[in-house]
Amino acid sequence: MIGRTVRRVGLALLTSAATWTAAWAEGTLKIGxxxxxxxxxxxxxxxxxxxxxxxxxxxxLVRNTRDxxxxxxxxxxxxxxxxxxxxxxxxxxxxxxxxxxxxxxASDVKFSIERLRDGEGxxxxxxFTVIDAIEIPDDRTVVFxxxxxxEPFLTVLALFAAAILPEAAVTADYDSFSAMPIGAGAFRLVxxxxxxxxxxxxxxxxxxxxxPKLDRVEWHYIPNDNTRILQLQAGELxxxxxxxxxxxxxxxxxxxxxxxxxxxxxxxxxxxxxxxPPLDDVRVxxxxxxxxxxxxxxxAVTFGYGTPANSYIPAGGMFxxxxxxxxxxxxEGAKALLSEAGASDLSLKFLVQAGDxxxxxxxxxxxxxxxxxxxxxxxxxQETGQAWDxxxxxxxxxxxxxxxxxxxxxxxxxxxxxxxxxxxxxSYYTRYNNPKVNELxxxxxxxxxxxxxxxxxxxxxxxxxxxxxxxxxxxxxxxxASRSYVKNFFQNxxxxxxxxxxxxxx
Amino acid sequence: xxxxxxxxxxxxxxxxVLLGVTLVTFxxxxxxxxxxxxxxxxxxxxxxxxxATRHQFGLDEPLPVQYLFFLKNLLAGDLGRSxxxxxxxxxxxxxxxxxxxxxxxxxxxxxILLATTFATLAARNEGRFADHLVRGFCTAGLGLxxxxxxxxxxxxxxxRLGWFPVSGYGETWLGHLHHLFLPALTVAIALAPVLTRxxxxxxxxxxxxxxxxxxxxxxxxxxEVFRRHVVPNAxxxxxxxxGVNLGWLIGGTVVIESVFSIPGLGQLxxxxxxxxxxxxxxxxxxxxxxxxxxxxxxxxxxxxALDPRVVL
Numbered sequence: 001m002i003g004r005t006v007r008r009v010g011l012a013l014l015t016s017a018a019t020w021t022a023a024w025a026e027g028t029l030k031i032g033x034x035x036x037x038x039x040x041x042x043x044x045x046x047x048x049x050x051x052x053x054x055x056x057x058x059x060x061l062v063r064n065t066r067d068x069x070x071x072x073x074x075x076x077x078x079x080x081x082x083x084x085x086x087x088x089x090x091x092x093x094x095x096x097x098x099x100x101x102x103x104x105x106a107s108d109v110k111f112s113i114e115r116l117r118d119g120e121g122x123x124x125x126x127x128f129t130v131i132d133a134i135e136i137p138d139d140r141t142v143v144f145x146x147x148x149x150x151e152p153f154l155t156v157l158a159l160f161a162a163a164i165l166p167e168a169a170v171t172a173d174y175d176s177f178s179a180m181p182i183g184a185g186a187f188r189l190v191x192x193x194x195x196x197x198x199x200x201x202x203x204x205x206x207x208x209x210x211x212p213k214l215d216r217v218e219w220h221y222i223p224n225d226n227t228r229i230l231q232l233q234a235g236e237l238x239x240x241x242x243x244x245x246x247x248x249x250x251x252x253x254x255x256x257x258x259x260x261x262x263x264x265x266x267x268x269x270x271x272x273x274x275x276x277p278p279l280d281d282v283r284v285x286x287x288x289x290x291x292x293x294x295x296x297x298x299x300a301v302t303f304g305y306g307t308p309a310n311s312y313i314p315a316g317g318m319f320x321x322x323x324x325x326x327x328x329x330x331x332e333g334a335k336a337l338l339s340e341a342g343a344s345d346l347s348l349k350f351l352v353q354a355g356d357x358x359x360x361x362x363x364x365x366x367x368x369x370x371x372x373x374x375x376x377x378x379x380x381x382q383e384t385g386q387a388w389d390x391x392x393x394x395x396x397x398x399x400x401x402x403x404x405x406x407x408x409x410x411x412x413x414x415x416x417x418x419x420x421x422x423x424x425x426x427s428y429y430t431r432y433n434n435p436k437v438n439e440l441x442x443x444x445x446x447x448x449x450x451x452x453x454x455x456x457x458x459x460x461x462x463x464x465x466x467x468x469x470x471x472x473x474x475x476x477x478x479x480x481a482s483r484s485y486v487k488n489f490f491q492n493x494x495x496x497x498x499x500x501x502x503x504x505x506x
Numbered sequence: 507x508x509x510x511x512x513x514x515x516x517x518x519x520x521x522x523v524l525l526g527v528t529l530v531t532f533x534x535x536x537x538x539x540x541x542x543x544x545x546x547x548x549x550x551x552x553x554x555x556x557x558a559t560r561h562q563f564g565l566d567e568p569l570p571v572q573y574l575f576f577l578k579n580l581l582a583g584d585l586g587r588s589x590x591x592x593x594x595x596x597x598x599x600x601x602x603x604x605x606x607x608x609x610x611x612x613x614x615x616x617x618i619l620l621a622t623t624f625a626t627l628a629a630r631n632e633g634r635f636a637d638h639l640v641r642g643f644c645t646a647g648l649g650l651x652x653x654x655x656x657x658x659x660x661x662x663x664x665x666r667l668g669w670f671p672v673s674g675y676g677e678t679w680l681g682h683l684h685h686l687f688l689p690a691l692t693v694a695i696a697l698a699p700v701l702t703r704x705x706x707x708x709x710x711x712x713x714x715x716x717x718x719x720x721x722x723x724x725x726x727x728x729x730e731v732f733r734r735h736v737v738p739n740a741x742x743x744x745x746x747x748x749g750v751n752l753g754w755l756i757g758g759t760v761v762i763e764s765v766f767s768i769p770g771l772g773q774l775x776x777x778x779x780x781x782x783x784x785x786x787x788x789x790x791x792x793x794x795x796x797x798x799x800x801x802x803x804x805x806x807x808x809x810x811a812l813d814p815r816v817v818l
Contacts (some may be wrong), residue, residue, distance in 0.1 A: 038590055052806075120558070121555065121558075123550070126552060194598070196674070197600075221671060222674075223773070224765055224767065227672060230661065234665045236671060309713075384545065385541070385544070385545045385780060387540075388540075388541075389540055390539075419668055
């Protein structure tokens with residue numbers, strides 16, 4: 001009886017020892033994340049968890065540079081653009097192969113992009129409808145004919161959805177492909193256990209010599225923040241993403257763990273519903289902008305890790321104006337504006353996504369700050385699934401939300417956030433519509449001169465801020481953590497984990 | 507064998523219950539505000555695409571039609587397609603069955619071990635120190651919130667001492683048992699007190715019963731009396747209690763799987779409710795309902811087996 005117990009305990013301890021030694025296998029990076037992968041087909045993907053895995057296993061024609069200020073060659077080694085800006089000619093590198101060893105040719109590029117543009121269920125398809133035709137004069141040349149000049153086009157090709165896929169594999173057996181995809185990225189998928197983990201191994205056919213440095217990457221799904229942190233502390237994980245703001249200082253101080261606050265394109269803001277009077281009166285909106293104390297919110301919610309947002313374009317983004325004026329906290333001025341607009345007795349409904357601790361905090365702070373102006377704010381919590389419907393339908397006055405860029409060109413976000421003439425999007429459902437801004441947006445989309453383009457976006461930023469299209473809150477960095485022996489664990493501002501240059505040194 | 511006749515009719519009697527479960531689940535989950543397709547495609551998707559996807563999943567049909575489709579497919583053994591995973595519900599659930607059932611079984615075994623040990627200890631030492639100790643443990647176990655206890659155990663036994671993995675499911679059978687020990691223990695600490703108190707009470711009652719006295723007067727030792735006469739008579743109420751608590755246990759896996767990151771049905775259920783994955787929610791509910799039906803059946807069988815006087 002006792003002997004059996006001793007043997008069992010001994011076995012258990014041995015097993016755990018074996019597990020620990022296995023975890024120290026050279027070249028394996030185990031990352032803990034809070035979301036689980038759902039799709040492996042780049043055209044169907046919309047959530048970050050899927051995007052970040054796809055970034056590791058797929059390659060694009062061109063990709064964003066490390067600091068996301070421009071694009072650089074990926075599968076394409078060079079390109080030319082015609083004078084009229086309607087023809088883009090790409091030359092692919094020599095001897096490109098997919099992870100299964102099959103050759104990557106121009107026909108695969110044509111197939112992938114056409115599928116992205118026209119495919120059923122393609123989430124970002126509308127961004128590629130500007131492509132009129134794709135010609136492939138030979139195996140290494142791809143020519144894009146656009147319907148009109150489109151300045152953002154090159155950056156749009158760097159979108160994760162524009163991954164180059166093997167035509168043969170996708171058309172032969174789509175179900176197999178979507179379960180075990182093949183790409184030309186630094187890693188290839190070897191195992192996908194839903195609700196548990198995704199295992200990637202180095203792609204031996206990756207075009208960049210000497211990369212990736214890691215042999216293996218595992219993305220583990222651990223939705224509970226505490227558990228994820230505990231695993232990192234116990235050494236079962238080598239890295240984790242989404243460290244809650246209130247744990248950053250503690251983790252960074254812990255021995256053997258480093259917190260990385262890489263700049264991101266994330267901006268948190270409060271949507272205002274312009275279709276609900278008196279929020280259609282710019283004076284009322286300005287009163288709200290003056291009434292909230294953004295600095296206090298940043299301190300309380302982000303523990304000082306966020307920076308105040310002075311423009312809808314994130315800091316560091318293309319054509320961001322660092323001097324764009326910001327609304328300062330001025331409760332007296334706000335009250336004056338409210339009485340001028342005859343809205344001193346205002347009642348607002350603040351929609352908040354339930355379960356998001358940060359947003360719940362923001363809502364309470366705003367409720368208090370606006371309360372001092374005499375505005376009654378009623379907080380309504382809804383689950384994410386329900387909240388989006390409510391926002392689309394316009395059944396709210398205020399709502400906390402955020403945006404991260406998918407491409408570095410500002411046109412994508414500007415079009416979504418400020419272009420009031422799009423009936424499907426309605427300026428990010430704020431119903432903001434300024435004809436002058438709409439005009440500037442269309443102009444900026446086709447302006448070839450970079451300086452003139454910058455001037456246009458500076459103008460748009462200024463007007464949007466004056467009109468108070470929404471209440472900007474803060475920019476915040478990515479919050480990742482890793483053990484000290486992990487070198488170069490970096491997430492670029494577009495959200496891509498540059499794992500091909502990450503390494504483990506023990 | 508006569509006594510087990512009820513087994514033939516029971517499945518037939520259960521059919522209306524299961525049907526009712528599917529209907530209630532169907533209505534409840536669809537009356538939740540929020541659109542699964544909007545959740546799936548994200549905020550930046552265009553309305554045409556949303557409409558096309560809804561059509562693809564048959565979500566634009568009137569509700570009664572959708573329910574009839576569901577029943578029709580169910581009879582053919584098809585649980586439908588998950589909106590979130592775009593895969594057959596059957597497959598998605600099958601992948602997650604093992605961890606949850608292993609966790610439940612493990613927790614049951616631990617609970618029974620704890621309960622029988624403690625209850626016996628307490629009953630045999632009624633009124634003395636051991637009894638008070640056991641009753642103290644029971645109260646503590648009942649009072650501690652499972653979520654909090656789980657994290658505490660992880661911090662102590664995993665992070666500090668490194669005896670057990672923090673979370674997850676592990677590979678190989680031994681790995682599973684190793685990984686699931688802490689979650690199973692957390693559940694057992696919550697469930698065992700209920701069983702212990704009940705078993706202790708029935709044991710004490712049986713120990714003082716006439717037939718036990720009679721056995722003692724015939725010369726049997728206390729141990730023999732306990733094993734052969736007291737225990738079999740005392741088990742029955744506790745077995746029934748166990749059956750009732752199993753429903754609670756299955757629901758509790760949701761919290762435990764979330765804390766310990768176990769890729770099981772509980773976690774899947776939460777995820778599918780948040781994403782409004784109707785077919786998946788219905789499928790998992792059906793699986794849980796079937797499990798509870800099966801458990802109740804087992805309890806009834808055990809009851810009949812243990813007590814020849816019972817007629818069901």
